[in-house]
Amino acid sequence: MKLSPSTWVGIIMLGLFVLVVVFGPLLAPFEVELHAADLTNQFQHPSGDHWLGTDSQGVDTFSQLLWGARSALQLSLVVVAISATIGIVLGTVAGWYRGVVDEILMRIVDILMAFPGILLNIAIVAVVAKPGFWVMVAALCANGWVGYARVARGQVLGLRERDYVAAAVALGASNRRVMFRHLIPNLMGPALVQITFGFGTVIIVEASLSFLGIGQQVDYSWGAMLDQARSFMFKRDTDWVTLYTLVPGLAIMWVVLGANLLGDGLRDRLDPRQRGRG
Secondary structure (H helix, E strand, C coil): CCCCHHHHHHHHHHHHHHHHHHHHHHHCCCCCCHHHCCHHHCCCCCCCCCCCCECCCCCEHHHHHHHHHHHHHHHHHHHHHHHHHHHHHHHHHHHHHCHHHHHHHHHHHHHHHHCCHHHHHHHHHHCCCCCCHHHHHHHHHHHHCHHHHHHHHHHHHHHCCCHHHHHHHHCCCCHHHHHHHHHHHHHHHHHHHHHHHHHHHHHHHHHHHHHCCCCCCCCCCHHHHHHHHHHHHCCCCCCCHHHHHHHHHHHHHHHHHHHHHHHHHHHHHHCHHHCCCC
16 A cells, blocks of 8 residues: 655654653653652753753653653543544444434434533543543543544445345344444545544643643653743743753654644545545
């Protein structure tokens, strides 16, 4: 399968991100947990010991960056997996049964898509005093499945008219068998594109919640790093705090850009309507 140069760039960018997640914590020179705080070592300039300096707690910034990558990937994979499963199944059910089932499910989708997603995420997380990993998963999945449902439904409405689906029904295949054996496998191309874009979206939303101070309560997070840098950028007479601000921002941009490039490439490759354009 021939892929475009931008697709390969996306693959390489995400591949490097995964390598950082797998091997980064093993290479992190310092601990990042709360007990590792050392106020006598705060706001150190970049040096041979601390490549990116230290933060207001005296914790090594480079180590936080590496551990934050693992936190971001774990949350994104779980949220995307759950959201995609729920959305694809409900979208397939809506497109196959149509009628009342389709109307109910699609109106729920319309309501969730009309409501600002970040506000719903904030409302869910804010009711918990110390939101953990699974609270964040629930908050992000609450409206994360709707995009997958719309994609799946649209594909099923076209697939249900295909000859092989009609033949399966004529041979007595149950609705469940038709959906899981014939429909879902054949809509996974567009769904995979949506999954790729959804991965980058989860990274941004999680960082946004952590930046607002209501993300998962961990000692390392790219969004929390941005929030801390913002707090001290104009209060401390340090000439490198801008660097501390840029590092997690660039990391988020790297992952999201890689996911978007990969998603665009997969869409061009898997969607026949996109072939030959440009």
